[in-house]
Amino acid sequence: MPMPNQSPSYDIIIIGGSMVGSALACALGGSRLRVAVLEASEPAAVVGRGDYDLRVSAITRASQRIFEAVGAWDAMTALRASPFRHMHVWDAGGSGVIHFDSAEVGEPTLGHIIENRVVQESLLARARTFDNVTVLRPSAMDVFTVHSEGVTVRLQDGTELGARLLVGADGARSSVRAQAGIEVRGWAYDQTAVVATVRTERSHQETAWQRFLPTGPLAFLPLGDGSCSIVWSTAPEQAEMLLGLGEDEFLRRLGEAFDFTLGEVTATGPRAAFPLRLRHASHYVQPRLALIGDAAHTIHPLAGQGVNLGLLDAATLAEVLLDAVARGRDVGDVAVLRRYERWRKGDNLAMMTAMDGFKRLFGTGVTPVRLLRNAGLRLVNGAGPLKRVFIRQAMGLGGDLPRLARVDAAWKDAVR
Ligand SMILES: Cc1cc2nc3c(=O)[nH]c(=O)nc-3n(C[C@H](O)[C@H](O)[C@H](O)COP(=O)(O)OP(=O)(O)OC[C@H]3O[C@@H](n4cnc5c(N)ncnc54)[C@H](O)[C@@H]3O)c2cc1C
Numbered sequence: 001m002p003m004p005n006q007s008p009s010y011d012i013i014i015i016g017g018s019m020v021g022s023a024l025a026c027a028l029g030g031s032r033l034r035v036a037v038l039e040a041s042e043p044a045a046v047v048g049r050g051d052y053d054l055r056v057s058a059i060t061r062a063s064q065r066i067f068e069a070v071g072a073w074d075a076m077t078a079l080r081a082s083p084f085r086h087m088h089v090w091d092a093g094g095s096g097v098i099h100f101d102s103a104e105v106g107e108p109t110l111g112h113i114i115e116n117r118v119v120q121e122s123l124l125a126r127a128r129t130f131d132n133v134t135v136l137r138p139s140a141m142d143v144f145t146v147h148s149e150g151v152t153v154r155l156q157d158g159t160e161l162g163a164r165l166l167v168g169a170d171g172a173r174s175s176v177r178a179q180a181g182i183e184v185r186g187w188a189y190d191q192t193a194v195v196a197t198v199r200t201e202r203s204h205q206e207t208a209w210q211r212f213l214p215t216g217p218l219a220f221l222p223l224g225d226g227s228c229s230i231v232w233s234t235a236p237e238q239a240e241m242l243l244g245l246g247e248d249e250f251l252r253r254l255g256e257a258f259d260f261t262l263g264e265v266t267a268t269g270p271r272a273a274f275p276l277r278l279r280h281a282s283h284y285v286q287p288r289l290a291l292i293g294d295a296a297h298t299i300h301p302l303a304g305q306g307v308n309l310g311l312l313d314a315a316t317l318a319e320v321l322l323d324a325v326a327r328g329r330d331v332g333d334v335a336v337l338r339r340y341e342r343w344r345k346g347d348n349l350a351m352m353t354a355m356d357g358f359k360r361l362f363g364t365g366v367t368p369v370r371l372l373r374n375a376g377l378r379l380v381n382g383a384g385p386l387k388r389v390f391i392r393q394a395m396g397l398g399g400d401l402p403r404l405a406r407v408d409a410a411w412k413d414a415v416r
Contacts, residue, residue: 010034010134011331012321013153013163015141015176019057019116020293020310021169022123022135026070027318027404029130032325036161037127038153040140044117048079052197054272055116056229058084058208058221058304060396061107062405063311067123069404075122076114082224083109086207087394092259093214096378100391110208110395113221113229116307141170144179150332151288164332166289167317169310172279174295180286186279189300191216192239194232196271197223198254201263204228210302211258217302218257228262230254231301239273276300278356284313284345285337292317297348300355308396309351313344315404347399 012028014021017039025037059067059081067073087100087110102110127133140156144166151166168176177184204222211218216233223229232242232254242250247268255265279298284291293310317340324336392398396405 009161010036010163012036012165012167013038013151013161014167014169015153016040016168016170016174016293016295017120017124017127017135017137018169018171018293019119019123019307020314021167022120022127023066023070023072023311024167024169024292024314024318025127025133025135026072026123026130027066027315028321029070029127029133031132031322033321033331034132034134036134036136036163037124038139038141038155039124039135039137042138043124044121047121048115048118051269052223052225052227052229053115053117054195054197054229054270056113056221056223057116057119057307059112059114059119060305060308060394061109061111062396062401063308064112065406066311066315066404067119070123070126071129072122072126075125076118079118079122080224081112081114081118082206082222083112084206084208084222085109086205087210088207089210089212091212093212098390100394102391105388105391105395107395110391111304113208113223119307141175144176146286146288164288164330165321165337168289168291168295169293169314170295172277172294172298174291176289177281177291177295180289182286182291183282184279185282186277186298189233189276189278190235191233191276191300192236193274193276193301194234194239194242194271195230195274197227197229197269198251198265199227199267200265204262208304209258209261211261213257219302219304220258220262221304232257233276233300233302236275243271243273278352280349280352284341285334287334288332290317290337290340296344297352299352303351303355303394305351305355305396309348312347312396312402312405313340315402316340316343318404319402343400343402350399 011033012035014037017037028035085102090097128135142154142156144151144153150162150164153161168174170176206222209220215235219231220228251265281291281296284296292313299306320340321331324331329336
């Protein structure tokens with residue numbers, strides 16, 4: 001059915017205003033494009049005060065650059081963002097250790113641990129400052145239909161909106177992806193991540209710690225008030241057991257699993273669990289439609305890369321769309337969108353494959369494999385140039401970065 005004979009209300013409608021969707025809205029802020037971002041949830045009541053939220057992310061330097069370039073970084077650090085300067089990774093089944101120090105690559109930090117809601121609320125607040133961006137919240141998409149000239153989106157309250165391009169930033173269970181009939185490949189990792197905010201006897205030393213146990217990795221991520229956010233990936237039945245334990249017993253088991261590296265674990269906040277799955281959409285784009293962030297891919301949290309990959313998707317898609325506008329092209333044209341897909345799909349797949357390999361490599365107790373992986377860790381730790389490559393990868397600075405993630409953000413003005 002052709003689009004009704006009227007110009008669409010927007011050029012781009014983004015479904016999902018969490019970290020990735022709101023980053024895209026900001027990256028398109030100040031351009032000629034009329035953008036709407038729809039977020040189903042209510043705003044968080046308290047942000048950046050009181051107890052740390054359970055959901056935090058390790059934000060790479062590349063993502064920091066994106067936040068700086070779109071003008072949202074200062075708001076995040078004003079709320080709260082915890083820098084980490086070291087990363088210490090070791091194998092419970094051997095002597096292999098790897099230690100990264102930001103000074104080795106001449107950078108002040110390796111990244112920051114930030115609550116997801118601090119990232120989201122800072123980005124949405126920034127998005128609202130642009131005349132060409134409308135934030136609709138709470139507002140949820142019900143269904144959409146694609147026409148030759150555009151897309152019509154029906155909201156759950158019955159309102160209809162039109163656009164030239166629909167972007168699905170609606171997370172791992174994306175209804176945009178499902179309604180578009182885009183297949184997802186992947187599998188359950190057979191692990192569940194238990195998360196909590198804990199206190200330890202000794203200081204975390206601004207270090208992101210990760211111990212690989214045969215059942216899965218256990219991370220202690222440093223927070224600004226001296227506490228740590230833990231991500232304990234383990235077998236689903238063990239995760240269930242850990243959630244059900246009394247506080248003292250949970251603290252004892254956690255301390256033991258972490259080999260008392262920071263002394264005793266002395267206190268914990270509430271615990272929650274997230275089943276882990278690898279998912280990869282078979283396509284990121286269709287005529288008048290693109291997927292970004294978890295809607296396109298989900299990955300094991302062991303290297304803290306999930307949202308960082310999503311932010312690179314957002315920055316790349318913004319670059320491709322702004323380039324298209326500068327050339328007078330239709331932003332919903334699949335030929336335009338394919339440039340975004342080609343650019344990001346390979347990089348995302350490479351990271352997903354590497355993380356999957358790590359998970360399997362550290363999940364085996366077979367002696368030759370265990371010896372080899374320990375030798376590998378020692379080798380990387382001892383080899384300066386190779387180690388610097390790894391550090392830069394962990395900081396998100398490897399690969400073909402979009403302009404927003406490079407130092408120079410002046411390009412935005414150049415294309416407008
Ligand atoms: C335990 C754990 C630890 C992790 N740690 C890290 C880490 O350290 N570093 C890292 O990079 N990544 C990490 N991740 C991954 C990271 O959390 C995700 O990649 C990230 O949250 C995805 O963001 P997103 O914006 O793509 O999707 P989501 O955060 O899932 O957001 C989707 C949004 O869409 C909205 N929405 C959905 N449907 C609709 C609709 N119909 N209409 C309107 N709105 C809609 C939702 O309300 C939601 O706000 C971790 C994940 C887990 C499980």
